[in-house]
Amino acid sequence: MKLGSLNLENRYILAPMLNVTTSPYRRFCRYFFNIGLVSCPMIYTKRIAKNPESVEKDLFKIEEENPISVQLIGSDLEALKKTIDYLESYKFDVLDLNAGCPSKRAIKAKEGGYLMKDLKNLKILIQIAVKYSAKPISLKIRTGYEKPFNIKEMAKLVNDSGLDFIIIHARLVKSNFSKGTLDLETVKELKESITIPLVGNGDIINPISAKHFIDYTNVDAFMIGRESMGHPEIFKQINEYLVNNKMVSFKSNRKTMEKYFKIYENIIDEFLDGISHPLDNEEIKFIELKRNAIWLSKNIDKSTNIRNQLSKTKNLIQLKEILGNFFSFKS
Numbered sequence: 001m002k003l004g005s006l007n008l009e010n011r012y013i014l015a016p017m018l019n020v021t022t023s024p025y026r027r028f029c030r031y032f033f034n035i036g037l038v039s040c041p042m043i044y045t046k047r048i049a050k051n052p053e054s055v056e057k058d059l060f061k062i063e064e065e066n067p068i069s070v071q072l073i074g075s076d077l078e079a080l081k082k083t084i085d086y087l088e089s090y091k092f093d094v095l096d097l098n099a100g101c102p103s104k105r106a107i108k109a110k111e112g113g114y115l116m117k118d119l120k121n122l123k124i125l126i127q128i129a130v131k132y133s134a135k136p137i138s139l140k141i142r143t144g145y146e147k148p149f150n151i152k153e154m155a156k157l158v159n160d161s162g163l164d165f166i167i168i169h170a171r172l173v174k175s176n177f178s179k180g181t182l183d184l185e186t187v188k189e190l191k192e193s194i195t196i197p198l199v200g201n202g203d204i205i206n207p208i209s210a211k212h213f214i215d216y217t218n219v220d221a222f223m224i225g226r227e228s229m230g231h232p233e234i235f236k237q238i239n240e241y242l243v244n245n246k247m248v249s250f251k252s253n254r255k256t257m258e259k260y261f262k263i264y265e266n267i268i269d270e271f272l273d274g275i276s277h278p279l280d281n282e283e284i285k286f287i288e289l290k291r292n293a294i295w296l297s298k299n300i301d302k303s304t305n306i307r308n309q310l311s312k313t314k315n316l317i318q319l320k321e322i323l324g325n326f327f328s329f330k331s
C-alpha cells in the first residue's frame with residue numbers, strides 16, 4: 001500500500017513508544033508478522049542540536065530495519081533544522097513530527113501535544129521539515145487539545161502542508177490515555193476532508209476493535225501501540241481477520257512465554273553483536289528481557305506473583321532463575 005511517497009507491504013504500523021519500541025522490541029514484533037512500518041520512540045530535537053552524537057545509541061543498526069520511521073519532538077525551529085541536517089545520513093524511511101505528546105514536560109516546553117493549540121507554530125515546523133528533509137514527512141496528532149479541532153482549519157493545514165501522511169491518536173491531548181475518551185467521529189470527519197492518507201490509532205486491541213475503527217472512520221492504515229506489549233501477534237491476528245475473515249487465537253501460557261522469551265533473547269544477542277554501547281550490553285539485555293518478561297506474563301493465569309518477583313530482580317542471573325522455576329512448574 002502507499003502512504004504518500006512511501007510504499008509499504010501492508011497497512012500496519014507499530015507505534016512509537018518511549019522506553020518500549022527499542023530496536024530489539026521492533027525486531028521482536030516483526031518476527032511474528034512483517035509489519036509494514038515500525039517507529040522509533042520520540043527524540044528531542046533540542047538534545048540532538050546540542051549533542052548530535054547522543055542520538056547514535058537510539059539509531060544503532062537502523063538501516064537493518066527498513067521501513068522504519070524516526071520521530072522528532074520539539075518546537076524550536078533552529079533545533080529542528082540542525083536535527084534534520086544531522087539525521088540525513090541515517091538510513092530510515094520517514095521523518096515523523098510529534099504533535100500529540102501530552103506529558104507535562106512537553107506542554108511546558110510548548111511542544112508535542114501543545115502544538116494542537118498552537119497551529120501557527122505547527123505549520124512553520126512542518127514547513128521546515130518538508131523543505132529541509134529529503135525524507136517523506138508524517139505528522140502525529142490528536143483530535144484536539146481540550147476540545148476537538150476545527151475540521152476545516154485542520155484540513156486546510158494538512159492539505160496545504162506537503163506532508164506525506166497524517167497519524168491521528170483518536171483522543172484529545174487533555175484526555176491523556178484515559179479509557180472511554182476515544183473520538184472516532186473527529187477522525188472520520190478529518191478523513192473526509194483531507195487529500196493525503198490518514199493512519200488511525202488508539203485502543204486497537206483486537207481484530208474487532210480494528211474492524212470497528214476502519215469501518216467507522218475509513219482510515220487508510222492502523223497504528224498499534226500498547227496492545228503489542230506482551231502480545232506481539234496482534235498484527236497477524238488483525239490481518240488474518242480483515243483479509244481472510246479468520247479469527248486466530250493465541251493462547252498465552254508458560255510454554256509460549258518460554259518460547260517467546262528465548263526468541264527475544266536471541267534477537268537482543270544478534271542486535272548487540274558488534275556494538276560497544278555506552279551502557280554495558282549485559283545491562284541492556286537485562287532491562288529488555290525484564291520488562292518484556294513482565295509484559296509476556298500478563299495474560300497468563302495466576303501470574304501476579306511472578307510479575308511481582310520479576311519486578312524486584314536486579315540482574316540477569318536473578319531474572320533467569322525466577323523464570324526457570326516459573327517455566328518448569330507443572331500446573
Ligand SMILES: Cc1cc2nc3c(=O)[nH]c(=O)nc-3n(C[C@H](O)[C@H](O)[C@H](O)COP(=O)(O)O)c2cc1C
Binds near residue numbers: 016020204
Ligand atoms: C509508554 C508509552 C510511550 C509512548 N511514547 C510515544 C512517543 O514517543 N511518541 C508518540 O508519538 N507517542 C507515544 N506514545 C503514544 C503511542 O504512540 C500511541 O499513540 C498511544 O499509545 C495510543 O495507541 P494504543 O492505544 O494503540 O496504545 C506512547 C505511549 C506509551 C504507552
